[in-house]
Amino acid sequence: xxxxxxxxxxxxxxxxxxxxxxxxxxxxxxxxxxxxxxxxxxxxxxxxxxxxxxxxxxxxxxxxxxxxxxxxxxxxxxxxxxxxxxxxxxxxxxxxxxxxxxxxxxxxxxxxxxxxxxxxxxxxxxxxxxxxxxxxxxxxxxxxxxxxxxxxxxxxxxxxxxxxxxxxxxxxxxxxxxxxxxxxxxxxxxxxxxxxxxxxxxxxxxxxxxxxxxxxxxxxxxxxxxxxxxxxxxxxxxxxxxxxxxxxxxxxxxxxxxxxxxxxxxxxxxxxxx
Ligand SMILES: C[S@@+](CC[C@H](N)C(=O)[O-])C[C@H]1O[C@@H](n2cnc3c(N)ncnc32)[C@H](O)[C@@H]1O
Numbered sequence: 001x002x003x004x005x006x007x008x009x010x011x012x013x014x015x016x017x018x019x020x021x022x023x024x025x026x027x028x029x030x031x032x033x034x035x036x037x038x039x040x041x042x043x044x045x046x047x048x049x050x051x052x053x054x055x056x057x058x059x060x061x062x063x064x065x066x067x068x069x070x071x072x073x074x075x076x077x078x079x080x081x082x083x084x085x086x087x088x089x090x091x092x093x094x095x096x097x098x099x100x101x102x103x104x105x106x107x108x109x110x111x112x113x114x115x116x117x118x119x120x121x122x123x124x125x126x127x128x129x130x131x132x133x134x135x136x137x138x139x140x141x142x143x144x145x146x147x148x149x150x151x152x153x154x155x156x157x158x159x160x161x162x163x164x165x166x167x168x169x170x171x172x173x174x175x176x177x178x179x180x181x182x183x184x185x186x187x188x189x190x191x192x193x194x195x196x197x198x199x200x201x202x203x204x205x206x207x208x209x210x211x212x213x214x215x216x217x218x219x220x221x222x223x224x225x226x227x228x229x230x231x232x233x234x235x236x237x238x239x240x241x242x243x244x245x246x247x248x249x250x251x252x253x254x255x256x257x258x259x260x261x262x263x264x265x266x267x268x269x270x271x272x273x274x
Contacts, residue, residue, distance in 0.1 A: 010050035011038055014057065018067075021058055024138070025201045026071055028225035037070045072139040073220065074110040077158070078151075079117045080215070081247060082165035087267040089167050092242050093125050095271075096210060102131040103209045105236065107200055108217035109135035112146025112193075116175075117163075118213070119189040124169045128192060134206060136198035147195050149185035151176075156183060200229050205236040212237060215246035215268075223253060230254040234272065243270045 001012075011034060012027075019025045026034060038050065045063075047053040057064045079085050096102050106115045115135035122128040137143050151159075160172040176183040198206075200217070212233050218226050233243055234256050243251070243260065245268040251257050260270035 007035075007050060010054070011035060014038065014050055014054045017054055017058055018064070022064060022068070023202065024068060024071075024199070028201070028222050028228075029071070029220050030222055033220050034071065038067075041067055041070050069139070069141065072137075072142070074137075074139060074142045076110040076113045076216075077162060078113040078155075079159065079162035079166045079168075080114065081267075082162045082167075084215075084244070084247075084267045084269075085117065085121060085162075085166035087264045087269060088244070089121065089125070091263050092211065092244075092269065093121075093127070095240070095242065096127055096131075097125075099210055100130065102127060102211070103206075104131060104133045104211045104213070105206050105209045106133065106135040107198070107212060107214040107233075109137050109143075109146060109195075110139070111142050111151075112149060112195070113151070113159075114213060114215065115146065115193055116149060116185050116189055117166075119193060120163070120168070120175055121166075123189070131192055133193045134196060134209075135193055136196045138197060138199040140197055143195050143197060147190075149190060150179075150182050151185070153178060153181055153183050200232065201225065205232055207236065208238050209236045209241060210238060211242045211244070213244045215244060215249070217246070218249045219246065227254045227256075230256045234259060237272045239272060239274045241272045243272065244268060245270075 015027045019027060042050060042053050057067055104118060109115050112135060115133055118133060119128060122131050135146060163172040175189065176185050214233065218229065221229065230251060237243065242263065247268060249268060251260060251270060259273055261273055263269040263271045
């Protein structure tokens, strides 16, 4: 590949170096996203160019960890996009109710709000006791926070509103206890959640899953990588299994488009064909 811009070449070499030294593969992430994050870290750290930063990344593990955090955007919310959860309740829960045991995979769960939202929804629908939720991310710091299930009480007003708009049946405050400036999610929500470090680019499939949620993750991947990850999802789902993507994501331009029917196109919910 020929590079017109030297900084594009330097970014490519930096990503190659990160992969070879640390095993994290960002080579097929969206170039615009990677470029923005790398240039931002370069400016914050006072480097004159990317080549200078590369030496620091290779020789200073704390700096490399900081850059890895920069490349992983962990913004999330409880009941993010309430209309999506409403659709889950109306269109996906009736399908899940037909199975004796249910496996759900949250791929790219960040700090866990999506998995806790799912646990609440399943409890309200009487399905939680027969479900295992696998919540995975490649960002160990985010996963550690997810496991704790402690969130700032500044967010609770918004989360409560999201929950109500999503069709929540109880009082949202019954799902946590307040502790100084934080809330702690109930233990009963955590009991069937398995938190695990999993990299969508380099790790393998999860077998026989009924529902996969991978929302607001694929937007950071280029088209080729999105296609590879769709293969992972396709091979992890049972026949008739459900795939949920984020509002700006689609399977339309991947090889798997024909293998799914649309359960709710607007909410990006697809069903694997038999
Ligand atoms: C914006 S968050 C999305 C969180 C949640 N799914 C939501 O929609 O609110 C994106 C997450 O994807 C994770 N991620 C990015 N690349 C990944 C990869 N290769 N493997 C696993 N997780 C990845 C990031 O660490 C981050 O936590």
